Amino acid sequence: MVDVSEEIKRVAKRIADSPDRQAAVGAVLALLACGETAVRGGSIDTDLPFALTLAISTTTPVGLLRMPLATAATVCLTAAGVVSLVSFHVLTVAGLVAQLLALRWLAGRGSRRLAVLLVLPYVATALVGPQINGIRVYGVVTAVLAAAAVADGTGRRARAEEVARDATERAMADTLHEHVARGERARIARELHDVVAHHISMISVQAETARLTTPGMPEAGAKRLLDIGDTARAALTEMRRLLGVLREDAGTPPVTRRPQPGLTQLNELLDEAREATGAATRLIVSGPVATLDPGIELTTYRIVQEALTNARRHAPGAAVDVELRYYPEVLEVRIRDNGPGPAPGTGGRSPGHGLLGMRERVAAVGGELRAGPAPGGGFLVEARLPLPVPGDVR
Template identity: 55%
Template structure:
């Protein structure tokens, strides 16, 4: 650590300690008591240096000036709770001390400036400005000279500035609160808009897409049962179509439950959450590959490298969906091609490789499709990345790099 860094660290520590002291519950009382002691000491010194007619006048000054010193500083203890009353008492006694006795202590000057700042920050702006107005007038009309003249000029220039600084600080704090409130309102509106959009999408999926998928399942089953003399292979294909449609309908209902989760009532949400099944993960990968083999009648291999470990549920879902989409693309654009699905567990990542031995890029990734972009979005959503293109030795390759171990897993 350099000298400059150490200096900044010490300054930050002192600033933090100063803030803790200033915001403590007894800070005003301590500050008022300390200022009063200083004011009394200064007042006694001023009384000793004041020429008077006789010992009675000198004794009177030794009583009056310390009392004025107390009156100009002790009300500081009330400044945090009652800034208006403290400002009225301190300002009045300071003006009285200057006009009647042509004297003022340095402690009174500091107390007056602190009072002006605090009154400007916590009180009404107009009375705060009026409380600082007498001092420029006294600076112009005050006949005294020496130290008192210097303190009067300082007070005349700094008291209005302290009031304006307090008002500016309060305006800044109010502006920050207003910005925070506007941000909360904007976030609430955005959240409500998103909920409304999810509800609209859920209605569209339920009323249109889910209806058509269910019709596909019904028609496939009807065709299998109602067509006389159908070959066994054809009946098996129709049965597979019906099973796929019903599986898609189950996934659709699960998605509808997620979309409606934020818009349903609390009791309905709890019931719906209890009815929904968990999202698929890598444990269901064998079932996915078995279904792909049955539908495509092509070889589909699962290759594991490295010891498997628990992943974040979101990462597992993304991996499952990427494999699912890659298998669908292979069946659609390279029918009959063999597919290898490779899961490589490394120390800090899961690497997915889905490769087919089909014709390659021109057939596997036609223009205008959304499968590859959807897979990239899924990988990016969990902090990973995905590449897709022709494999070096032929066919098409999808390669994903996803984050590794779930930190919350035991």
């Protein structure tokens, strides 16, 4: 035996889920309005066919609420309702329901100002309408219910906007957090590749060089150096795998492998700085130029790169001098700008981690770094990087 209540619920749900459900609501309300008009018959101040047409006009426009003509349909509903109430002294219950649905929709999804304005004709009817057949009473009831419908639609709209705003803020916060995390992972990957991987590879090369070039080395010592080289190569392989994981997790696309930058790329770096700022940037080299350890060259390049970035950030438009001084055991790197320098009492440029990163790079190769106000104005970054003594195997 079929459960009637369950069948009714199923049909109602199907109607509610239908894309044409608003048209179905309008049709049902029109039928109810026509039925109420036919029942009331002689109490209506006009002939029945016209009364039925009026009943339809006060209900069917509600079927257009989910269409582009929704606002016009609401205005037509209000106009028809007021004319029906004032001129013909009738407004069906179905017509009242249609009016409330339309005003609630307009306040919730359309123009709230227009929804409020459409309540005013009913307020006027309640205040100055004809005093026959309880028109003013109907006007009062309709105005109160219409105002409640507008308030409900406005409240629903405000809550929906608040929920959407909260969801947007959460999504933005999550995206920002993920972006920061990916940036940090990418930075760690770069640092591991530029510094740690280089030194591990140098350990492997130097261990192998020491094993092959040291005369009279005991077999046990040679075996240990061989083990050191194998261990370093294994560590380098694992680090490359880790770097791949970090870069994949950071969302950075695969890049073409190329040698790390060195001193031969300094001119390109300075050209880029000139193009970016339009300021004068000079490279001054003194002393006998020599081929340096790749780690020293990479460190020098990164120091100059970071110092130029800091100059662009803190002293835009200032001229910058980059000076390399070659000595037998030390390479001095000096980057000076002629900008205003740090604010009095600060002693340095604190924003960011550029200077800290430079200090860490210089310390990694056993050097020293000084950064601060330059004599006579501007800002000076000066690093002393030790150079391996010829024939020294470390």
